[in-house]
Amino acid sequence: MEQLVEEFGHTTYTSFPVVVARLLLATLFGAVIGFEREWRNRPAGLRTHILVCVAAATFGILTIEIVHAPMFLKDTARFDPIRAVEAVTAGIAFLAAGTILFARGEVQGLTTGAGMWLAGAIGLAAGLGFWQIAGFGTFLVLIVLGLLHAVEVKFDLSEDKRDEKSAARKPAAKQKRG
Secondary structure, three states: OOHHHHHHHOOOOOOOOHHHHHHHHHHHHHHHHHHHHHHHHOOOOOOHHHHHHHHHHHHHHHHHHHHHHHHHHHOOOOOHHHHHHHHHHHHHHHHHHOOOOOOOOEEHHHHHHHHHHHHHHHHHHHHHHHHHHHHHHHHOOOHHHHHHHHHHOEEEEEEEHHHHHHHHHHHOOOOOOO
């Protein structure tokens, strides 16, 4: 029993209320981005963006903890905290790539994939405690996805308009006679 208390009872470098605040902030920012994607009826929405953002924040917090963990303070342990950022970036890029489709000569889901990748960066910023970067990054995402979407629609550049035009060009399916 004493061994379990020693294993699970050690303190963390980052206080628990700060960990909770960082993860909740990542949840909020991921939800804001995901809500916008849901609203536009895009492939990856609310839950996906929240999960990406919270996962990245968790990896950020773990990076801080690893740097300060007593078991890694020995001379034999060598680490580079930037590797965690690289791993998160690569992992989320892999997920984001899965949302991108190429069908009938058109690319779809590219903005959603980029949004997921950025949600990961925002989550990492929140997890590492860079609240201002996470908040301003979220603000910029909303500007790009919202305001610029309105500009695209006005000038007939929107993916939504192209999707509607493609659907209109498809021949109607032949009805079966009973």
